[in-house]
Amino acid sequence: MSQLYCRIHVSGVQLDIGSTGLTINNEHWVGGRITNDDPQAHFKNERLSIIHDQLLAIYNDQLRSRKPITAGSIKRAYLGQAGCLSLPMVFDLYMRDSATDPERKLTTSTLTVYDNVRKKLIDFLANEKALDLAASEFDVSWAKRYRRWMASLPQPDGKVGYAESYIIKQTQTIKNVLIWAKLHKHIDSNPLDGLKLKGAEFGDSVYITEEQFQTLRKHHFVSRVLQETADVLAILYRSGFHYGDLLDMVAQHKTAVRQGLDGKLWMMKKCPYPVR
Known part of the structure; x- marks a missing residue:
């Protein structure tokens, strides 16, 4: 017996909606429907039709409103999270707060570093076709994908990927943004809570005579x-x-x-x- 999950695909991007609440025998699953070998086949197929129709209605509603249609936007609407803030939007709010916080008194150079992290993150999300990813969904799996992407980018000197120490610092900044977002009630929970990043390791210093x-x-x-x-x-x-x-x-x-x-x-x- 297996738990049946719902997954959607939009423009090459797939997202899991979650469990349908149905348990089936693998042998009874044919062509996206449950065969009559299952005594509850009629009930279960009706449940699947309802989920399908709800997702299709959301898609048509976004199509009519001419909103950008993505797997993430459909998932959030289906789960009743249409008002969730995207990660880029949360980062913008963090930047604005950091620049005006009288207690932190951040220098222009520090804010520039934060902004560089924000730009890299947006490039990554654009590459993943997930610019509307909710901040609450940037979990450990997304963080790992981000780090792999950073390690694969070609560099001006011909090398591939940023140094591990640089990637760790970038990831830590994103984690700090999510901590801030939870404290300011922009998200209910920090998806990177508990993620421990090893300290940056640097190579030997280079000196000139x-x-x-x-x-x-x-x-x-x-x-x-x-x-x-x-x-x-x-x-x-x-x-x-x-x-x-x-x-x-x-x-x-x-x-x-x-x-x-x-x-x-x-x-x-x-x-x-x-x-x-």
Whole structure:
């Protein structure tokens, strides 16, 4: 005996609606109907016809309203979840809240990182034909598909896939978005609750020698763009700044270089958080 489930296909995308509540003998299932060998065949086939007619009615209703018809939109309407927020919409709300939250005081560079995650996620959902995927449906299986997709993307240097550390950070950001969505009651439960991501592992750092640094510092490029790039690299090498720190420093350049307690000039970045 087997449990009979309902599955729909739209434009190459399939989704499970869920159990029909019917149990059948596999030998009695022929051509999408239950044979008369089952004593309750008439009742069970009637139940299947009702489900089919309901799904067809939803499809026709969306067709008449000229709404985008997807497997996800039909499933949500059938399950009474037509008002669920999609994952891209929830991410937009998260971005808006992050930019205006007076307690977090996120820098422009941090918001840019979040936005890059959002764009990658939208590219993935578009590739999966699931741009209307409800935030509450982005479960562990979707997270794994996302990570496999990230690991398959061709890179400018000819390699395939992003580094595992980068993929972990991207996935963690999406998980944080869903945690935020639950706290703000945009979803009833976090589908990634309990998902544990291993810490990012980084390879050995790459260093340049003092001789290489001096060669870079003294060389003058004909191209203005290359010269500016070399200047930025020189600053990063000497200061140890991350790129985001450098952007913050540029914004505070009038007060950044100050005399330290030892009498030497130091580059000082204003701390965005209160120090206790």
